[in-house]
Amino acid sequence: MSRKPIIAGNWKMNLLQSDAKALFDGISSFVSNYTATQLPTVIIAPVFTSLNQVHAIPCDCGCGGNKLSIAGQNCHWEKSGAYTGEVSVEMLKDAGCSYVIIGHSERRQYFSETDEMINKKAKAILANGLIPIICCGETLEQRESGVTDTWLASQIRAALKDISSEDVAKSVIAYEPIWAIGTGKSCDAQEANRTIKMIRKTVADVAGQSAADSIRILYGGSVKPATIEEQMSMSDIDGALIGGASLKADSFNEIIEKTMKVAAV
Numbered sequence: 001m002s003r004k005p006i007i008a009g010n011w012k013m014n015l016l017q018s019d020a021k022a023l024f025d026g027i028s029s030f031v032s033n034y035t036a037t038q039l040p041t042v043i044i045a046p047v048f049t050s051l052n053q054v055h056a057i058p059c060d061c062g063c064g065g066n067k068l069s070i071a072g073q074n075c076h077w078e079k080s081g082a083y084t085g086e087v088s089v090e091m092l093k094d095a096g097c098s099y100v101i102i103g104h105s106e107r108r109q110y111f112s113e114t115d116e117m118i119n120k121k122a123k124a125i126l127a128n129g130l131i132p133i134i135c136c137g138e139t140l141e142q143r144e145s146g147v148t149d150t151w152l153a154s155q156i157r158a159a160l161k162d163i164s165s166e167d168v169a170k171s172v173i174a175y176e177p178i179w180a181i182g183t184g185k186s187c188d189a190q191e192a193n194r195t196i197k198m199i200r201k202t203v204a205d206v207a208g209q210s211a212a213d214s215i216r217i218l219y220g221g222s223v224k225p226a227t228i229e230e231q232m233s234m235s236d237i238d239g240a241l242i243g244g245a246s247l248k249a250d251s252f253n254e255i256i257e258k259t260m261k262v263a264a265v
């Protein structure tokens with residue numbers, strides 16, 4: 001089963017508009033050297049106030065793909081209304097997004113997002129024709145007490161509840177162990193692969209084997225140019241969701257370049 005790799009940069013709450021524009025320029029000039037078929041699916045997720053500084057880059061070779069796509073970092077499930085401070089999927093689409101990151105551990109932890117909210121967001125994203133990047137991950141305490149697999153399976157089951165197999169197939173999951181985020185300590189690649197295989201098995205239980213074979217599952221947590229080749233050589237790791245190393249064009253571009261090398265092998 002060949003799944004197109006994804007390299008996604010989550011810029012989190014960083015970069016003013018001018019910095020976002022400079023980073024976008026650095027990435028877009030790199031991806032312009034390739035066709036969308038040669039590249040992984042490259043995604044950047046700036047803060048909402050910088051969405052006007054970036055744009056998707058359609059491929060010019062006639063393949064119909066994008067060299068670069070844009071993601072929102074969060075959304076609300078309602079279309080519009082009295083939800084001060086929130087942004088709807090339709091608004092993100094209007095601003096050029098085709099993906100939305102949901103359920104990031106930072107949102108679960110600091111903004112009390114629940115599995116139920118994440119499920120509502122996933123449904124709203126898919127209903128608008130965008131693709132959710134659904135994050136899951138365990139704490140160090142959970143890992144050490146041996147509950148990682150049951151915890152992740154319950155996050156995935158809840159996020160995908162009542163979503164059709166077709167929609168699950170086109171969705172993206174990001175496995176981000178919380179203890180590996182921003183710590184410089186990546187999860188061992190073999191262990192990340194084992195965990196992602198378990199997540200894929202959960203997807204098969206919920207949505208069938210065909211959806212599980214199609215869904216792309218990323219690893220996130222201290223991904224760097226030095227770690228990506230080993231991570232991408234694993235059977236079930238379909239790409240990476242990158243925080244810190246996505247904030248510099250040099251390191252992000254190097255990660256894209258190394259992903260192309262591994263994928264070409």
Ligand code: 13P
Pocket residue numbers: 010104176180181182183184220221222223241242243244245
């Ligand atoms: P780091 O790559 O900075 O560890 O962040 C990972 C992450 O949370 C991406 O969403």
